[in-house]
Amino acid sequence: MSDGRDADLSGGLEDVPVLCKALTPPTFQYSTDNVQGPGCSVDPGEVTLPGCPCLSSSCRADSCSCLQTYGQAYESTGRLLNRDGPAPGYSSPVFECNALCSCGDACSNRVVQRGLQLRLEVCRTTSKGWGVRALEGIPRGTFVCEYAGEVISFGEARRRQLNQRADENNYIIAVREHAGTSSITETFVDPAQVGNVGRFLNHSCSPNLCMLPVRIHSAIPRLALFAGRDIDAQEELTFDYSGGCGTQRPAEALSAGGLQRKPCHCGAVNCTRLLPLDLSILS
Template sequence: MNSTYVDLSNGFEDVIISFKPDSNEHTFPVFQYSPVNVQGPGCPVDPSEVTLPGCSCLSHSCISESCSCLQTHGQAYTSDGSLLSTNVSDVGPSTPVFECNALCACSDSCSNRVVQRGLRLRLQVSSTSGRGWGVRALQRIPHGTFVCEYAGEVIGFEEARRRQLAQRSEENNYIIAVREHAGSGSVTETFVDPAAVGNIGRFLNHSCLPNLFMVPVRVHSLVPRLALFAGRHIDVEEELTFDYSGGYRNQTPGQPRLAQTDAAIQASRTLQRKACHCGANNCAKFLPLDLSILN
């Protein structure tokens, strides 16, 4: 048996994701690696299509005084690429992030290009105790650093609902539902499922006291990329986790983000709640279940 580590991404990432494939503890899932989102059933827009306008900056890195992108959407990153707004609440940062894109005239090293550069950290997928596979850092990660995306198939609401209801009790639910609230009560929903097509993000475990938080970041398309940033300084060998319900630190354990309708409550009774083994003092005992998909 092969006892050496291999690259989980098969060269799709610029940085090797080390993984030891001969573990006898857990069966490794079969999936297609993709570093970015792909269009799935029910998604009307190809996430790879460039639909956002670009700036005309000819400088090495954009500045807010002259960049139309920064003037329209605001500055999201420091000069070294760290997220400026890391003061997250139960529902995450409220300020949307827009990066410069393929139509912008600025250089690829512009400080407003972070998530689109892809994985830059040394990470490892390894077996955990009682929680299947997990991801750990092989280097120190400063607070506010972009870590990785949660990438997969972008699907529609009905497809997300169909997949969730069709899951067997022993299967993992990878679907993440992100809801962004705009003015006049409008809500934008994005559903990402990395079960069949996905990246390293699919191996991140849930924690009720996580060290990562998720931010929707728009690059070339209106379809957001679900970027995970360090919520605090992360040490070498520390496991990387995020809250599957979208909260960070102060979320009340077990509290759903949206009101439960009778239909959602009835449908949830057909799904077996999975126990949470994060070990945090505020552990909710069960993994979050997005009941709004079941409406």
């Protein structure tokens, strides 16, 4: 595959090949999971969360300590988000059963950890550079892929963003979760050099994916992307870089924090014309 056609960008790391028909596939280190980056004091792959003692093949809400503590995130089939619980756009974190749990791999509370199960293709777009499209229909609530990369500190995220050239893409995602009345947990993920198929997803002001923090083995969340609506085959997959799920955002200044804002080419009716920029990283 010297010309890169139909190449599997994951190099066999994913259960389902990530196709790319480009003549020159992008260069980066593929990783299915988050990795420990500069300033991160905890290895994201380390198992630190307690497990449940369930001996059944699939956990039940009335007896599983994981589900009783954190809630039932998925339907009983273990394929879709629970419409009675965290629907797309829901901001609370999700906890899955982990390596210390006694339940089987078929447990319905194990979804994101199973990895990529859908046929996706990385492709060139007309005005947005690289992008990702679905090669099959995806029902609402289905887990699509992670946004995996280096987990870095706030200081490293700030340093990287300030050192970026005007022609470089900013891949850093900052996730802030409220834990109690005054505590805020921050996670910074950068897939620029080490990442997965999620690094190629474009922004849209009216996206078809929603991002949810999902904890499995570690207290460090994995940034999971679920279908916010039914998605057709050949449709481009997008999410809102600002963390929303298609809600209208106010218009933003062309320049901010001394940086020139980049235009948004999503084409949505509610497009704000500029890509989101997290100025808190620069403060």
